[in-house]
Amino acid sequence: MAVTYKVLGQSKPAAATATTLYTVPTGSGNYAVVSTLTIANQDSSPSSVRVAIRPAGAALEAKHYIIYNVAVNALQTMNYTMGITIASTDVVTIYDGNGTCSFNLFGSENS
Numbered sequence: 001m002a003v004t005y006k007v008l009g010q011s012k013p014a015a016a017t018a019t020t021l022y023t024v025p026t027g028s029g030n031y032a033v034v035s036t037l038t039i040a041n042q043d044s045s046p047s048s049v050r051v052a053i054r055p056a057g058a059a060l061e062a063k064h065y066i067i068y069n070v071a072v073n074a075l076q077t078m079n080y081t082m083g084i085t086i087a088s089t090d091v092v093t094i095y096d097g098n099g100t101c102s103f104n105l106f107g108s109e110n111s
Helices: none
Strands: 003-011 019-023 031-041 047-054 065-072 077-087 091-096 101-110
Touching: 003 019, 003 091, 019 101, 031 047, 031 065, 047 101, 065 077, 091 101
Parallel strands: none
Antiparallel strands: 003 101, 019 091, 031 077, 031 101, 047 065, 047 091
């Protein structure tokens, strides 16, 4: 299997909208290792963020959240070191209450 280290996803979602940041490519045996998530609030007001992992693209449910309503202070950057392995068609979903935060996801894909 080939391993590719890369930026898995980048997004600045609209306010209060669940948005797909990354989906593991379809294929038998494909998976990704999510190593780091960076969230940067680009506004002078705090915002509340959420991050969920949806197995096989399942509809978003409360059980999928790994970060829920965490405040990102004004002009602050938060880094999460994760080390989460996700399988083919799993989806990383993000949410930003104010629409002022950018999300960057880093890791590796194995296919």
